[in-house]
Amino acid sequence: MIGYLRDIEKSFPIKDIGKRRQRVLKGISFEIKKGEVLGLVGLNGQGKSTTIKIMLGLLRPDRGDVKIQGHKPGEIDTLRHIAYLPENPWFFDNLNAKEFLYFIANLRQIDKERLKQEVEEMIKRVGLSGNEKKVIRKYSKGMVQRLGLAQAFLGDADFIILDEPLSGLDPEGRKMAKDLIKGHKKKQKTVFFTSHILEDIEQMADRVLIMNRGRIIKEVHRADLYNKTLEQVFIETIEHDRNN
Amino acid sequence: MIEIIKLTLKEAKREKGFYAGLILLFLSLICYFIVESFAMFEPEKVMAVYALSSVEGLSIILLFFLIFSFLSQDLNKKGIEYMLTLPIKRRDYILGRFFGINISVFILAIISTFIYMLLHLLMFGVCPFAFLIQLILLMALVLMLSSLPFLLITASKRPTLIAFLVFFIYVIGINLDDAVRFLSTRHGREIPVVSRALLKISYYIFPNFSFFDVKIPIAYKLSFSTMHIVFALLYGILYTFFILLFSIMLFQNKEIK
Known part of the structure; x- marks a missing residue:
């Protein structure tokens, strides 16, 4: 097991000043198994990003227990095993792709001898060859997304968290992203990702968590789908939750 | 931390503000000759004040530009959120950014000081080594001033507000000595007790930047x-140390929403 979240609760103040708080996560629990591709789906504003931020140690839960690789989230030992692609990523505007990936590779302590080769291979894999010396602020949204995937998969982190990894990518880019995820799974590494495109999740994930109103309301295994699509299961589940 | 310093230096080098600083330096050098032609009495001393003020002005402008630029990208564009998901200790983020910004400003301050020293030597036949004293004090002032935004980011996510507050503190800091001196004058004794008390409290709370100003004694060769x-x-060093220490302690447990 890579990690777990148990009975996580999180609330935020409704206004900057005042005691009234809105509960965003209401006791979510799940495990992340080694070597699996785990998807998290839900409507907008249901707590997906908050869950990711708790897993990364950017936010602390009000209640509950989280462990990633046996450590608390946010600790340096945990972060060494994690790579993250944020939704609508922003990377250092004044660097070029090569400089940025070298920076990431150095932080992930990639072997000096392999570093150059790994960076160049990754630039090629994500289709940024020829643009690696262009400063990032001149990149299109799709190119930034490709660079985001490159930094996430660089160095073969044990656990990769991807927030909307296929957003802004063209069909070729989407295929590349899916290949990267599948390739990572083949190495017995773990990928956790969110997406609004359920078809993509259905194609890649071994297990999908459906989230609504701050709770995990259903866990769907690929084998459980039978003759239904994930989209049908998702809509049924959300409607059932709404009616109860 | 070294990686963050290198990253900050690379980013600063390509910032428009760094080039704007060099252009301003070039303009101030042109103005040097214009001002020199108007200086009727003691041109050597007048130009020394001009040179030292130019170096200080350029360094402070570049510092504010870099502070605002890095705060904007780290806070507005969520750079800070991404950085803290990398294997970087939070204290290394603060110290890396702090030293990166300072080294960039020091480079401009050192270059411009040496250019002015050379110019002074060519114009008046004397090498003003005392400019180096003002350079060292300017560096201490820059260290102090650049530590303040790191304390303020623990309380606010708005780069404009933070940059404004740092500027506000700077303005108070350079005028503190004059304000306290005013209190001991006849007019100063007439101001309300509450205002006098506030001013005295400010004197101990706000950084006192007037300590770092020895431009007049250096230019007029007065003893200090x-x-x-x-x-x-x-x-300067102790104030910076405590501000950074306090910032790191607060930032260590800060939630990044």
Whole structure:
């Protein structure tokens, strides 16, 4: 097991000043198994990003227990095993792709001898060859997304968290992203990702968590789908939750 | 931390503000000759004040530009959120950014000081080594001033507000000595007790940047004590140390929403 979240609760103040708080996560629990591709789906504003931020140690839960690789989230030992692609990523505007990936590779302590080769291979894999010396602020949204995937998969982190990894990518880019995820799974590494495109999740994930109103309301295994699509299961589940 | 310093230096080098700083330096050098032609009495002293003020002005402008630029990208564009998901200790983020910004400003301050020293030597036949004392004190001032935004980011996510507050503190800091001196004058004794008390409290809370200003004594070759320089340096370093320590302690447990 890579990690777990148990009975996580999180609330935020409704206004900057005042005691009234809105509960965003209401006791979510799940495990992340080694070597699996785990998807998290839900409507907008249901707590997906908050869950990711708790897993990364950017936010602390009000209640509950989280462990990633046996450590608390946010600790340096945990972060060494994690790579993250944020939704609508922003990377250092004044660097070029090569400089940025070298920076990431150095932080992930990639072997000096392999570093150059790994960076160049990754630039090629994500289709940024020829643009690696262009400063990032001149990149299109799709190119930034490709660079985001490159930094996430660089160095073969044990656990990769991807927030909307296929957003802004063209069909070729989407295929590349899916290949990267599948390739990572083949190495017995773990990928956790969110997406609004359920078809993509259905194609890649071994297990999908459906989230609504701050709770995990259903866990769907690929084998459980039978003759239904994930989209049908998702809509049924959300409607059932709404009616109860 | 070294990686963050290198990253900050690379980013600063390509910032428009760094080039704007170099252009301003070039303009101030052109103005040097214009001002020199108007200086009727003691041109050597007048130009020394001009040179030292130019170096200070350029360094402070570049510092504010870099502070605002890095705060904007780290806070507005969520750079800070991404950085803290990398294997970087939070204290290394603060110290890396702090030293990166300072080294960039120091480079401009050192280059411009040496250019002015050379110019002074060519114009008046004397090499003003005392400019180096003002350079060292300016560095201490820059250290102090650049530590403040790191304390303020623990309380606010708005780069404009933070940059404004740092500027506000800077303006108070350079005028503190004059304000306190005013209190002991006849007019100063007439101001309300509450205002006098507020001013005295401010004197101890806000950083006192007037310690770092020895432009007039240097230009007019007046004597000033070595103890003043040592005290000012120690004050600057200790103040910076405590502000950074406090910032790191607060930032360590800060939630990044």
